[in-house]
Amino acid sequence: MDLKFLASDRVEALVSHLMHQKAVYAPQRMGRHSVALDKVTNPAAVVLDYSRTMQSVKKYFQPPRDELLKFDLTDQSFAAATVEPLDAVLLGIHSYDRAAIDRLDYNFSQGQPEKNYLKRREGVIWVGVSYEPDEFHFSGSVGIGPLETEGFDVFLSRVGGGYQVETVTEKGGEILAGFDLPQAEQGKPSPGHFHQHIFLPQARLNEVMAASYSSPVWEETAQKCVGCGSCNIVCPTCYCFNVEENVDIKVTGGTRERIWDGCMLREFTEVAGGEVFRGGLAERQRHRVLRKFKYLSDRTGHPWCVGCGRCTAYCTAGISIVSIVNRCVSDFEKHPTTAV
Amino acid sequence: MAAKPRVAIFDFTGCEGCELNQLNFENQLLDMLGHVDIVEWREAMDDRPGEYDIAFVEGSLSTPDCIKRINEIRRRAKVLVAVGACAVQGGINSMKNTRPIEEVREEVYGKDKYLFPTLPALPLSSVVKVDVNVRGCPMTQIEFLKVFTALVMGKQPVEPTSAVCVECKLKENECVYERGMICLGPVTRGGCDAQCPSVGQYCTGCRGLVPEPNLKAMEDILVTHGLSVNEAWKRLHLYNSHELEGLKS
Amino acid sequence: MKLNELIQPQEPRDLYLPTMATLRDIKPLNALETLYTVELPGGADLGHQPGQFVEVSLFGVGEAPFSISSSPTRKGTFELGIRKVGLLTEKLAALKPGDKLGIRGPFGHGIDVERFKGKDVLVVAGGIGLVPMRSLINFVLDRRDDFGRLIICYGSRSDEELLFTEEREAWKKDPGVDFHVTVDRGSPAWAGRTGVITTLIPGLELELGKTVCCVCGPPVMYRFVLLALKSRGLSDESIYMSLERRMKCGVGKCGHCQINHSYVCQDGPVYHYPDLKSLEEAL
Amino acid sequence: MTMNLDINVEHLTRVEGHGNIVVNMRDGRLEKAQLEIVEAPRYFEAMLKGRSFHEAAIITSRICGICSLGHQMTSMKATEQALGLTVSEQTVLLRKLLIHGATIQSNVLHAYFLAAPDFLKVGSVFPLVASHPEVVLRALRMKRLANDVGEIVGGRAVHPITPVPGGFTRIPTAEELGELRRRLTEELKPDLIATVETMQALAGEIPDFTRETEFISLRSDDDYALYDGDICSSDTGCVPDSMYRELTNEYIVPHSTSKHCRHNRSSYFVGALARWNNNHDRLCGLAREAAAAMGLEPGCCNPYMNTIAQVVEAAHCAMDGIAIIDELLERGLQPEAPNQEPNRFGTGVGATEVPRGILYHEYTYDRQGRLTAANCIIPTGQNLANIDDDMKKLVPEILGQTQEEIVGNLEMLVRAYDPCISCSVHMLDVDFIE
Incomplete structure (x- = not known):
């Protein structure tokens, strides 16, 4: 394997090199403590050493507000929204967020493949970066290590004084061509040490979660939950959406748009006439967690949680998905027979 | 719709900031006027006619005369829209409801209190049927435009029900709690695009409580963050005293 | 297996663009329900199964799912029975023949009529549950020789809310149809049976091994109907149920209609009852 | 000549808040000429008691949406x-910039939307959309820019x-700020000059009425005092705001839910005209040229000219806003x-000049930072x-007019003050009893 070395003080030069070829999106400092992905205009603003962004790269492929069609009320004509490929370098992405995109790819490709999402996905060069797990990351428990290069074209692993640069794909080689880097010194990047773990092998989680259906943990979690839906909105694998009709102020036309929705929100299951099928916060919490660890993994063999820790880090009430799952695990070990 | 809808605008007890916000649609005002006939608007015009399709009403009800007028407006309007926190949930006026009304009157007017009749400040919905709410203090302009176009189209506008947190997370705002301040966002209805947290302020709860608020969980959040539950409750009463008094009983 | 290996490569499509269909006829069914006859461009065949639904939209107002009420055997147009509950449906009610409306679909998993061949078909429909069931009923009537007996149990809150008056009269008279109707609360003019729908089931003549049953109605109805059917000895395998959920996209993307691991818009709305048993949230 | 007159204008239009004009004359003797304030009292006192200092401005700015910024500034001070x-x-500069925006917004709103229909003898601004579209569009543009500040x-x-x-x-x-500066220079300034021309054309409609009175406003050595200054009376001179x-x-008074005030005489005047009379020497060149063009002179005692003074101020605020942005950008x-x-x-104590005149807030806090008074x-x-007092002098002077004309003149007089009635009834003066 051909490994190069990128010294920290050359990150800015690399960003400039990439910007000459394609638009670059990368983490940049926002608030005092926060980092967010944004289009790069100033190479010096890029931050590669960060714990997590509040929103993942999902926002570029399934934007929070996404036009589906435009209509004209005067003649009832309509046209599909124009969707352009992102065609950019996504720089400084963590392995769990890349894994989340695999899951979204699956959702929007299986069955009836959807143009809006898949079109935007085209032309992306993925440049990953390793990270030091903080108190919320638990990707290791779902099989995604901080050094996982799967899905990336180039991967940067943090070592002393900079990064080891691994060219993973041909595309990755092309984008780096012309940017001279020295060979990497011997010495391995840190594989990262997780502080959070799910105490069960991934392969057995489905079984445990199936048994948790009538667990008291859902009601207990509901007591602490305000039902604000933040956990859905920051989740990189949540893709649920609602559809909204917008009419312009001249009332001559408008757009049909989809907007992010979340299963923690009360109206999510409401049908015409007002019936809500998951009326309680306990049922909604259960659905959220089982969706990540059972319902969708039943179909695909992959958990729909990538261990990024966002739902926990950004929960004002401090509800931890790892604690919920571990509680289910320990209950299961005590009473395995309650399995459905 | 064949004829243009006839629109009337009224105000009760309040600051008239929502009405001002309606005059602040400089870029859209002429388009809006193209779709409707404004037939009554005391703050902006003289004329005073009979019936109307849509009545936008600001302010809360706080005198016997208010009650008479709102019933009359309801009778004459096909659609009644409550505009702003005062009209929708009683708003800031309803803070006085938490204390005996006689005590409050005496405190302000002393022996002259009988000159000025007053009632507890009520939201419109506690006296008449309200068809649509436009929330906020002042009302949120984007929401008003949505409601306006929906009504011109003859359809029921959708009222936002999820918490302000959703919009903060969409805008990737640093959580106000992380900044060490009390924030009412977790139990306050969104739809404002998280205006206040987005510019460094905390959510003051002006859009009213979310449906079925989990106030116990909200207390836990405050305690966990080392913030005063009492102070937060006081702040929650700023716009929501009427609703909170209702939850108590 | 890796996730991307699970994907069958297919050309991505615009999934949310409607076909502009023409409204041909509007007929009130009662105070709330209306029957719409819709024609696709060029009289194209909708190609649906009984029990499937379409997404209906009006620009500027919105889109919502509605069950198809006509039988696929009747070509040229299709019918939708729609209750006025929201603004889309109120706007629909204000349309006139010749007006346009957007159609996407048919979507979902309907009734696999092939599997019903040679069987006695029992339909249990509560309220507007009769709308999709009418598609099955008329299918059976149009292909009379392919099926055994047709038994219909229909319940409604009141006689004013009963649907499809003329067709009910025809079913009543049809010697090949065993038709039963009851209302929860009858008006003084109501001469028929009063009581909830489950009260119809004990008196039915059923040939157990030969009967398949299809149930559709309001959510509260299912548990009780199931108990009644089982107490008559019907096997789980002979029962099908059609569920109502909030199907927003119709194509398995938006997540609203998910019941446990199942998407109603993909696996339903008509479920074989044994499959429903693993869906705790279904009933 | 009319010897008996009964005027009762209920819920006067095109003013902020609820007021009635009541005039009674019997056998040539004026029994009553007053503005009755019928706005429902809101009891802000009950709202402020025990509130933290973080909330004082949030609450008091809800006294009035039209003057919300003014209340906020005064409360914060x-x-x-x-x-x-x-x-x-930097904070002071940004505050002054905000005040300029709010003053332009309020003065433009009053001149074009509330007062202009009187000059043009129409019931509201809406008919002007068809008859004077360029004027309405200009007003909307100016208001938008002011609101964007x-x-x-x-x-x-x-x-x-x-x-x-x-x-x-x-x-x-x-x-x-750079973009705002560009717009103030390239968009607002030409619109202000056009506004002055429009007002010049309407000047003939301004009634010729004068009554000498006391004018009170802030005054400062550094600038045209809006944010800060001493309290100055045209009768008695300057004192610090603590007094x-x-x-x-x-x-x-029984006919008003709002309390009345007086100082050296039975009444005094605050607002744009008072500021003009006391501080015209502090205005920028463009504003002084505008005043000259519209016939506004120092020592003006015609209350109807308050609207003209507002336009003059708008010009000053725009130009001073540009200067403030320059200073902010220069400082970084x-x-x-x-x-x-x-x-x-x-x-x-906080005192600031808000569009309608001088505004005072005074607070006392306990050791927890909670309001006690x-x-x-x-x-x-x-x-x-x-x-x-104006009405009492005006009515006898215009008795020759028809009742309709008299009512029109009185309504126009009240509107000239740009009264903000919801503000006025929410006075606070309470020591909370713990």
Whole structure:
């Protein structure tokens, strides 16, 4: 394997090199403590050493507000929204967020493949970066290590004084061509040490979660939950959406748009006439967690949680998905027979 | 719709900031006027006619005369829209409801209190049927435009029900709690695009409580963050005293 | 297996663009329900199964799912029975023949009529549950020789809310149809049976091994109907149920209609009852 | 000549808040000529008691949406003085810029939307959309730009969000201010010049009526005092703002839910005309040229000319706004958190000039930073006695007119003051009893 070395003080030069070829999106400092992905205009603003962004790269492929069609009320004509490929370098992405995109790819490709999402996905060069797990990351428990290069074209692993640069794909080689880097010194990047773990092998989680259906943990979690839906909105694998009709102020036309929705929100299951099928916060919490660890993994063999820790880090009430799952695990070990 | 809808605008007890916000649609005002006939608007015009399709009403009800007028407006309007926190949930006026009304009157007017009749400040919905709410203090302009176009189209506008947190997370705002301040966002209805947290302020709860608020969980959040539950409750009463008094009983 | 290996490569499509269909006829069914006859461009065949639904939209107002009420055997147009509950449906009610409306679909998993061949078909429909069931009923009537007996149990809150008056009269008279109707609360003019729908089931003549049953109605109805059917000895395998959920996209993307691991818009709305048993949230 | 007259205009239109004009004349003797304030009292006292200093401005700005920024500024100044919170020069500049935006917005709104229909003898601005589209579009443009100042600097035009005691929760970017400067120069200035021309054309419609009175406003050595200054009376000279009670002397009258004020005479005038009369020497060149063009002279005692003085001020605020942006950009914008660490707990007074005149807030805080006493004196309340005095002089002078004309003149007189009635009835003057 051909490994190069990128010294920290050359990150800015690399960003400039990439910007000459394609638009670059990368983490940049926002608030005092926060980092967010944004289009790069100033190479010096890029931050590669960060714990997590509040929103993942999902926002570029399934934007929070996404036009589906435009209509004209005067003649009832309509046209599909124009969707352009992102065609950019996504720089400084963590392995769990890349894994989340695999899951979204699956959702929007299986069955009836959807143009809006898949079109935007085209032309992306993925440049990953390793990270030091903080108190919320638990990707290791779902099989995604901080050094996982799967899905990336180039991967940067943090070592002393900079990064080891691994060219993973041909595309990755092309984008780096012309940017001279020295060979990497011997010495391995840190594989990262997780502080959070799910105490069960991934392969057995489905079984445990199936048994948790009538667990008291859902009601207990509901007591602490305000039902604000933040956990859905920051989740990189949540893709649920609602559809909204917008009419312009001249009332001559408008757009049909989809907007992010979340299963923690009360109206999510409401049908015409007002019936809500998951009326309680306990049922909604259960659905959220089982969706990540059972319902969708039943179909695909992959958990729909990538261990990024966002739902926990950004929960004002401090509800931890790892604690919920571990509680289910320990209950299961005590009473395995309650399995459905 | 064949004829243009006839629109009337009224105000009760309040600051008239929502009405001002309606005059602040400089870029859209002429388009809006193209779709409707404004037939009554005391703050902006003289004329005073009979019936109307849509009545936008600001302010809360706080005198016997208010009650008479709102019933009359309801009778004459096909659609009644409550505009702003005062009209929708009683708003800031309803803070006085938490204390005996006689005590409050005496405190302000002393022996002259009988000159000025007053009632507890009520939201419109506690006296008449309200068809649509436009929330906020002042009302949120984007929401008003949505409601306006929906009504011109003859359809029921959708009222936002999820918490302000959703919009903060969409805008990737640093959580106000992380900044060490009390924030009412977790139990306050969104739809404002998280205006206040987005510019460094905390959510003051002006859009009213979310449906079925989990106030116990909200207390836990405050305690966990080392913030005063009492102070937060006081702040929650700023716009929501009427609703909170209702939850108590 | 890796996730991307699970994907069958297919050309991505615009999934949310409607076909502009023409409204041909509007007929009130009662105070709330209306029957719409819709024609696709060029009289194209909708190609649906009984029990499937379409997404209906009006620009500027919105889109919502509605069950198809006509039988696929009747070509040229299709019918939708729609209750006025929201603004889309109120706007629909204000349309006139010749007006346009957007159609996407048919979507979902309907009734696999092939599997019903040679069987006695029992339909249990509560309220507007009769709308999709009418598609099955008329299918059976149009292909009379392919099926055994047709038994219909229909319940409604009141006689004013009963649907499809003329067709009910025809079913009543049809010697090949065993038709039963009851209302929860009858008006003084109501001469028929009063009581909830489950009260119809004990008196039915059923040939157990030969009967398949299809149930559709309001959510509260299912548990009780199931108990009644089982107490008559019907096997789980002979029962099908059609569920109502909030199907927003119709194509398995938006997540609203998910019941446990199942998407109603993909696996339903008509479920074989044994499959429903693993869906705790279904009933 | 009319010897008996009964006028009762209920819920006067095109003013903020609810007021009735009542005039009774019997056998040539004027029994009553007054503006009755019927706005429902709101009891802000009950709202402020025990509230934290973070909330004082949020609450008091809800006294009035039209003057929300003015209340907020005044309230913050009072709180800062009471708690010993100092603010940076950058904060002061940004506050002054915000005040300019709010003043332009309010003055343009009044001149075009509320007062102009009187000059043109129509019931509202709406008929003008068809008859004078370019004028209406201009007014909307100016208002939008003024509101954009509020949105960019204050986070929102009505009930601004970012100004808090001790500073701002968010500072605008240099790009935002640069764009604002461009628009003030390239868009607002030409519109202001056109406004002056429009007003010149309408000057003939302004009634010729004068009554000498006392004019009270802030005055400062550095600038045309809006944000800060001493309280100055045209009769008695200047005193520091802490002595505001000696100038206001509030009292209750039965025909008004708002208290009245008086000082050296039976009534006094606050607002744009008072500021003009006291501070015309502090105005920028463009504003003085505008005044000359519209026939506004120092020492003007015609209350109807208040609208003209508002237009003059709008010109000053636009030009001074440009100067403030230049200064801010030259200094370089510093990110800074609001200074909210009190170093004392006591009483503080804030006085600012808001569009309708001088506004006072006074607060006392306990050691927990909670309010124990509050007092607000609002410009419209101060003007009410002056309005009544004007009416008493005006009615006998116009008895030759038809009743309709008399009513029109009286309504126009009240509107000229640009009264803000909801403000005026929400006076606070209470020591809370613990």
